[in-house]
Structures are given as structure tokens and as C-alpha cells.
Amino acid sequence: MSETREVVADLRRRGAEPTQVEVKAAAGGMPKSLKETLSAFSNGEGGIVLLGLSEDEDFTPVASFDADAIRDAAAGMAADSMTPAVRCEIAIEPFEGARIVRIDVPEMNSGEKPCYVTARGVYGGSYLRVGDGDRKLTQYEVTQLLANQGQPTDDQQPVREAALADLDPQAVSALLTRVRERSPRAFAGVSDDVALTRLGVLVRDGENLVPSLAGLLCLGIYPQQFFPQLNVTFVALPGTTMGETTQDGRRFLDNQTVDGPLPVIVQDAVAAVERNMLRGAVIQGAGRSDRYEYPLEAVRELVVNALMHRDYGPLARGTQVQIELYADRLVVKNPGSLYGGVEVGGLGADEITSSRNGLLARLLSDVELPGRGEVVCENRGSGIPRIMATLRAAGMTPPEFEATLSHVKVTVPRHALLDTDTVEWIASLGVTGLTDAQHMALAMLHHGTEVSNERLRSWGLDSREATAALTDLVDRGLAERSGGRRYARYQLSPDVALSSRVAGSDVDPSSPLERSAPRPGGTIVLDEDLESVLRAVGAEGLDATRPVAAHLGWTYSRTLSRINELIGRGMLEATAPPTSRKRRYRVTAEGVRRLSVS
Structure with missing residues (x-):
């Protein structure tokens, strides 16, 4: 305290x-x-x-x-x-x-x-x-x-307008075959209707048996006939913010609405992301394999997690799961808050099995992805840890989790955690004897991510190792701690001489390490999101990162990244070095000109 x-x-x-x-x-x-x-x-x-x-x-x-x-x-x-x-x-x-x-x-x-x-x-x-x-x-x-005061049952509710005929017969048959082989005592000697009722696929509505919401979403022929917005929207964007366009005026490089039952949605949504990702060749021995910007396994787990844990209550049925592929990040957003004892800081640190939609989670662990011979999910709380492990194995930066009372958003940065720029920056600090854990923590801080014990645990460290690493960084004057014992977070110390794009003002917008290249489709000519920051500084008089972030409802790291990009474009300037606590921002003549025409 x-x-x-x-x-x-x-x-x-x-x-x-x-x-x-x-x-x-x-x-x-x-x-x-x-x-x-x-x-x-x-x-x-x-x-x-x-x-x-x-x-x-x-x-x-x-x-x-x-x-x-x-x-x-x-x-x-x-x-x-x-x-x-x-x-x-x-x-x-x-x-x-x-x-x-x-x-x-x-x-x-x-x-x-x-x-x-x-x-x-x-x-x-x-x-x-x-x-x-x-x-x-x-x-x-x-x-x-x-x-959170009880177990929601929205996924168990009957869909009164639907009937057994609205379920896919092949999907139903595959599910029954699977559960009868696994649990013959409960399912082998009973009729299909009884088995489907025991599974929660069918529920009684008065004298009728009708599909439950979970049953319709998992096995329905076309659930959107009854719930048009319970789907996924996917957009691939040319730049780093929503609203930027290509030179020929296109706002989206790809724009899809993904419908169908959840197993089909998962497969088609991942395919849409894969189709729009940049791809490179990796030579391994005598062979050649393709490597995507984001590991496909991580993408699949992100989509499954969003669909399984989203809010399916009446007030949220008009909101889709959203996937946005920017030039510098992948974003997956679903309606609803975190459920139960799950907290943002602990995501990925432990295998948490708390589920808002208990019936849906159980069915998804028995329903197969089309043509793959594997179930949609394990329902063992392993989704987020698997995402973390996959990204870590690919050498990528940890994802950022944002949870409000209305949505959960996961952002996966495109860049590597310990890229050449980051390694050189750590070396420039002139500090010897840093452990691998401390290199990892400094790299996260360098990329603008707040670090906590839980964040390092999710990245493969045990709790004691994470605590020792962070405490020593504070003792060395490289980081400072904020928040209470339960919510302790760490940021770079203001006394650390930064030479990076995260905290420096020497951003080169043409450098690939400083600014992600646009996706294929043309040159970016408009950036509405950056203009929001510019207006916050120029018109609202907000001259520091945190007030701008609060005004726009953004995270600190996202706001700081946009401010630094505006500095790189010559529209904002800093009043003090990045190490100064008095560092503020003001609009340049170029920024004023931009505001006057926007």
C-alpha cells in the first residue's frame, strides 16, 4: 500500500x-x-x-x-x-x-x-x-x-421456433456415434431423442422437444435463420487503424460475414485470416515450409475461445464476434465480460476452466471440425495457455488482453519479442548480469506492454522466477512498480534512456521496425484513428498519454503507440526527452494543417 x-x-x-x-x-x-x-x-x-x-x-x-x-x-x-x-x-x-x-x-x-x-x-x-x-x-x-452471482443458462434455453429438422443429420449422427462409444451406459441403449435430451441438444418446451441454443449453434443447419447476428465478421485492413483506405479508396482488403454452425464458423473464419496473412518460406533441411504472420493454431484457439465464452444472453444476441487483421496486429473481440474468478492478469498463467456457457463448452468438446476428425475444443481450460505457448514458440510478442464489462478483446502484435532492435536496445542500457527472464520482461516493456508476475508466468516462467526478475529490475532502476500487491504492474523507469519507438521521439516512419508496411492494396492516405489522437491533443488540450487514453477509452500502450507515430509523421512534437516526467505533447504546424482539412 x-x-x-x-x-x-x-x-x-x-x-x-x-x-x-x-x-x-x-x-x-x-x-x-x-x-x-x-x-x-x-x-x-x-x-x-x-x-x-x-x-x-x-x-x-x-x-x-x-x-x-x-x-x-x-x-x-x-x-x-x-x-x-x-x-x-x-x-x-x-x-x-x-x-x-x-x-x-x-x-x-x-x-x-x-x-x-x-x-x-x-x-x-x-x-x-x-x-x-x-x-x-x-x-x-x-x-x-x-x-457472476450464479451460473448463466442462456445456452440451455429452448429455441421455440426451431425443430429437430433444423439440425444437421450428419452432424447429429456423428455426435451420437461418438458419445455412445465413449459412454455406452448413458447413451447406447436409448433412442436418439433421449440421447440428445441427455446431452442438452434438445430441451423440453411444454410438450415439445426443441433444440437448445447450444444445440442449435453446434449442430444446426443454419443457426442464423433464428439468430442473424450470432456469427463472425472478418475484415482485413490496409493499415494500422480502422478508417484508413488504400489509394483507390478501399477501406477493406477483405470483408466477410462468416455464418453457419460454430464448427463451420471456426473453420471458415480461420481460413479467412489465413487467406489474408502475409506468408514466408522457411527452409528446414532439404524441405521448404510456409510460415504465416500468426501461427494458425493460435488463430484457431482465439476464434474458438471467443465463440465459446462470448455472452449469448438476450442483450448480446445482436453483437457478433469480430476479427480484425491490421498491418501490425490481429484483433479478436467478443461481447460479454470475463466470467467467474477469471481475471485479465491471470489469463494464460493457469489453466482456468470457468465457463459462462457450460453446456456449449461441453458440446464443443464432442463436436468435430468439418473434415478434420478432431473436436472443436478440449474444454479443459487449455485454450489461452496453448495460444501463449504457440506464440512463444514462434518468438512473437505476448498478446494483450482487454476486458471490460461489455467485451473481451485479444490483440496479437505482429512483431517478434526479441527482434534485432530490441536486443540492441537492451544492450544499450549497459547493464550486465541480466537473466533470460529479465531480457524477456525488458523486451515486453520495450514494446509498450505493462508487465506483471502473471504475464511472465503465462510466458513460461514460474512465479518465484518472475517475482525475482521484476524485483531486481526495480532495484536496478530499470523498472518501477505501481498498483497494490494483488495488482502489481511494472513499467519502464523514467530514468531509463530509451532509444526505441515505444518511448522515443526519434521515430523513422519509413523504417520497417518503426511502422508496419501496408498490406497489399495501395498507399494509405487517411487515418481517422490517428486524427482522433491529434484532435485530443490539439482541440481538447490533452497533452499527456494517460489523459488522451482516458479520453478515447484506449489502453495506455495503444495510445502511446499512436502518439509516437504522429511524432514520426511530424504532426506532434514532445516537449521533453522520453526520460523526463515533464514530457508533454503539442501539435506542430503540420498537425494544425491536418486538423484544418479533416
Whole structure:
């Protein structure tokens, strides 16, 4: 837990509140908005509230602040005005000759969320921290949190409009043959209808047997007859952001809607990605093999994972799984939040078997991919670890996981983890005695990825080795730690002299290491996403990476990458070296010209 003086020193250095800190003057009494902050921190990753400091006066103590009264009022609010009650630590602390109140709000367990303001109800009083503010959750986001209080059964619901005739007879026969050979006691001596009912493929709707949602998705002839949007959309883009076009005006190099039952969707979606990937030849002995930008096994597991764990509830049935192939990354996005005890930091570190769609996961472990003779998935929690292992074996950078209450997004960068540029940068630090684990951690940091113990574990290290490596990097002054014990993250230390595209301002946009080449199809002439960053700096007056990221709703690493690309294009300039905490950004004359015509 950070000391209050360290927290305030960081606030003064930033000139603004980070996501996990809220400051309120409370000179006139307890601010009513504290309820919203208690809800937001409880529903997120927790946070710190400091009462009695003025944000407008460089976070200095305010006059006439009644610390005793505010502490008691805060304790009463946390206990009596919130559902569930917020179990936080509240203390009066001396600070710069005055007394202030500090509240440490822990994250609530997933089974207790959402935490909400009792008087406003669960749908009107649930909040989440976004940037330095508290945002009311949407109906869908509240529904996602409530789903964690039990096992969702959306995949078990009957599809009343469908019938047995809407299932593919060959797929049904193959499934029954498989389960009767594996479990003859349960399935060998019964009729097909009974077997399909025991499997959950058919469910009773009054007096009728109809397909369940999971049964229709796995075995249906054309499930989109009943659910038009339960499919996959795939686009291959010419550049690094959505909206860029080729010289002849094309926004997409490929644009497909992939329909059918899930096994067919998996096969056709992977084929679409494969068809649009760059490919190179690898000579092995006397033979020659093709190597794609992304290992096909990893692509397949990403697609299966998205389809199996997406939200199939009524509010999400209008949203597809989206696959986007950019010049520099592959993105797979599905609707719905993480379910159960799964957390972003632990993805890939352990084989987690928690599944939102239990029936669907079980059926997919018995249904085969067309013409391959293998099931769609193992249903053993091995999907993400397999993705990690496959990418690691290919020497690629780890994927980035982003999980909100409305979606889960996996981004796989195209570049290698320890490429020539990265190896040279690590050597330029002049530090000796680094372990392989530390080289790996520095390479991730160099590419703009926040590193944690879990992230290194997912990349093949054990927990002790990961902790020792990261602790030593901090001790050497190469990295710094942020967050609490549970959510400890590591970033490059500001004192490290960076000469890379991640933190440097000497970006050469023509270099293949600095900027991915467009895909076949023409020269990029428009970049709407970069213009969003440019407008955030030029029109909104946001001059640092984190405020821009919060404004756009992006991750820090994604925002920093776009800022550096704009610097490379001459549209932004930095006010200080990358090692400086005072580094800010401003629009150049070229950037102003671009804004004037956009």
C-alpha cells in the first residue's frame, strides 16, 4: 500500500488524478458524490480516496476541514448507503501540518458485484471508474456483473421456433456415434431423442422437444435463420487503424460475414485470416515450409475461445464476434465480460476452466471440425495457455488482453519479442548480469506492454522466477512498480534512456521496425484513428498519454503507440526527452494543417 505522501507526490507530478485515486476537498461537508466513487472503486480494481485536499491548489490541505466529522460520515455512508456495504479502511492522517481523511476501498469479490448506491437501485446506482471520473454502468454492464452471482443458462434455453429438422443429420449422427462409444451406459441403449435430451441438444418446451441454443449453434443447419447476428465478421485492413483506405479508396482488403454452425464458423473464419496473412518460406533441411504472420493454431484457439465464452444472453444476441487483421496486429473481440474468478492478469498463467456457457463448452468438446476428425475444443481450460505457448514458440510478442464489462478483446502484435532492435536496445542500457527472464520482461516493456508476475508466468516462467526478475529490475532502476500487491504492474523507469519507438521521439516512419508496411492494396492516405489522437491533443488540450487514453477509452500502450507515430509523421512534437516526467505533447504546424482539412 502506497504511503499518502507518495500518492500526493505522484498527483502533483501528474497534475491530475490517476484512475485509482480520487481527491475531494470536502470543505463544506461530506460530498454526496463519494457514494458514486465507493461504488466505482468497489466494482473496479479498488482505489484510494483522499478527503481534505484541494485539487485546484496543487493538492494542498484545505482550510476548515473537519476530519473527525468527515471520517464518521464516510464510515456511515460506506456501511448504510451502499449495497453490499463497502468494507473499507478509513483513517485520519496528518499531512503537511493538517489532518486529512484517507479511505482505502478494496475491489469487491466478483460474486458480490455490482456494488451500488442503495437509494438508486442496482440499475441506477452502479458505477465504474473511467479515467479520473465515475461513470454509471449501462443496463448491459450491470447484467454482466449480476451474471457472476450464479451460473448463466442462456445456452440451455429452448429455441421455440426451431425443430429437430433444423439440425444437421450428419452432424447429429456423428455426435451420437461418438458419445455412445465413449459412454455406452448413458447413451447406447436409448433412442436418439433421449440421447440428445441427455446431452442438452434438445430441451423440453411444454410438450415439445426443441433444440437448445447450444444445440442449435453446434449442430444446426443454419443457426442464423433464428439468430442473424450470432456469427463472425472478418475484415482485413490496409493499415494500422480502422478508417484508413488504400489509394483507390478501399477501406477493406477483405470483408466477410462468416455464418453457419460454430464448427463451420471456426473453420471458415480461420481460413479467412489465413487467406489474408502475409506468408514466408522457411527452409528446414532439404524441405521448404510456409510460415504465416500468426501461427494458425493460435488463430484457431482465439476464434474458438471467443465463440465459446462470448455472452449469448438476450442483450448480446445482436453483437457478433469480430476479427480484425491490421498491418501490425490481429484483433479478436467478443461481447460479454470475463466470467467467474477469471481475471485479465491471470489469463494464460493457469489453466482456468470457468465457463459462462457450460453446456456449449461441453458440446464443443464432442463436436468435430468439418473434415478434420478432431473436436472443436478440449474444454479443459487449455485454450489461452496453448495460444501463449504457440506464440512463444514462434518468438512473437505476448498478446494483450482487454476486458471490460461489455467485451473481451485479444490483440496479437505482429512483431517478434526479441527482434534485432530490441536486443540492441537492451544492450544499450549497459547493464550486465541480466537473466533470460529479465531480457524477456525488458523486451515486453520495450514494446509498450505493462508487465506483471502473471504475464511472465503465462510466458513460461514460474512465479518465484518472475517475482525475482521484476524485483531486481526495480532495484536496478530499470523498472518501477505501481498498483497494490494483488495488482502489481511494472513499467519502464523514467530514468531509463530509451532509444526505441515505444518511448522515443526519434521515430523513422519509413523504417520497417518503426511502422508496419501496408498490406497489399495501395498507399494509405487517411487515418481517422490517428486524427482522433491529434484532435485530443490539439482541440481538447490533452497533452499527456494517460489523459488522451482516458479520453478515447484506449489502453495506455495503444495510445502511446499512436502518439509516437504522429511524432514520426511530424504532426506532434514532445516537449521533453522520453526520460523526463515533464514530457508533454503539442501539435506542430503540420498537425494544425491536418486538423484544418479533416
